[in-house]
Amino acid sequence: MPKRIKEYAGRFSLVDGIPFKLPVAATNSPALMAVFPINPEKAKAFLPKGVHPFRLWNTGLLIVTVIDYRETPIGKYVEYSIAIACTHGAKPAPRLLPALFMNFFKTGQYVVDLPVSSEISVKGGKGIWGMPKHQGHLNFKITEDKVSSQYDLDGKLVTYVEIEPPKKTCLPVKMRASNYCSFRGMLMKSDILLDTKCGVRLFKNAKARFVIGDHPRLQAMKELEIGDAIATVFLPSITGTLDDHIESWFLDFDQLPEKAPEGFESVINLGLSEEWLSPPDAPIPPA
Structure with missing residues (x-):
């Protein structure tokens, strides 16, 4: 963790009307992650210039991460991330190596969609860090043999994910994870510092299901x-700290875009409500 974050621990900040006790961190929050192979050539259509699909041999990676935030400076909420593993630079990176040399290749994930439960989470996550947050109907369920989350909009299923949790969750995780997002016509990069334990299932042992609904x-x-x-990962109690250092670059195009990208008008009038939308209830297709 950077020294500057340690030094302001216990102090306070007020940004866009949102009060924070520093550092901006979450604790005691379970999370699931599922990683799926995808066509890396077709993944390019979802990525802006300068962001390239990470290649694990001949495949790209779709990363679905859902966190049930239970203790944060802005209350409780579920965050449902759908992202593509990526690198950032002038040229695509070689295969596999970005997983080993993450800083050199600026390895991370490009977030395609990021619904959350509460209005205040949208206001902070999008307005401060540039994350593509919006409110959705979400849940997070843990049973003995399954961890799952459903994401609905307009009474329809957007996506559903479930994993079979590992028997043990004692693997230590201490790392910096980078998120790339598009907002205000800029590419935004933010980092979360993880210090937690998890359980992992790989390849044939990775039992997971991801459904894209009819929305x-x-x-x-x-x-x-x-x-x-x-791969599937279950974290029974995540501890994560958002870095206060944010990077951004102009998104550039061959021609001037005809339509202005989403900007501050989408967050400027949002309030600080911690209320959730109703739980998702759209039917899930049978396995």
Whole structure:
């Protein structure tokens, strides 16, 4: 953890009307992750210039991460991330190496969609860090043999994910994870510092299911040729700290875009409500 974050622990900040006790961190929050192979060539259509699909041999990776935030400076909420593993630079990175040399290749994930439960989470996550947050109907369920989460909009299923949790969750995780997002016509990069323990299932032992429903929002992702899960992760109690250092770059195009990208008008009038939308209830297709 950077020294500057340690030094302001216990102090306070007020940003866009949102009060924070520093550092901006979450604790005692379970999370699931499922990683699926995708067609890396088709993944390019979802990524802006300068962001390239990470290649694990001949495949790209779709990463679905859901966190049930229970203790944060802005209350409780579920965050449902749908992202593509990526690198950032002038040229695509070689295969596999970005997983070993993450800082050199600026390895991370490009977030395609990021619904959350509460209005205040949208206001902070999008307005401060540039994350593509919006409110959705979400849940997070843990049973003995399954961890799952459902994401609905407009009474329709957007996506559903479930994993079979590992028997043990004692593997230590201390790392910096980078998120790339598009907002205000800029590419935004933010980092979360993780210090937790998890359990992992790999390849044939990675039992997971990811369903794209009938809502139009993510229909284009069906073109990614999503395969069976190659890894699942369960974190029974995540501890994560958002870095206060944010990077951004102009998104550039061959011609001037005809339509202005989403900007501050989407968050400026949001309030600080911690209320959730109603639970998702759209039917889930049978396995």
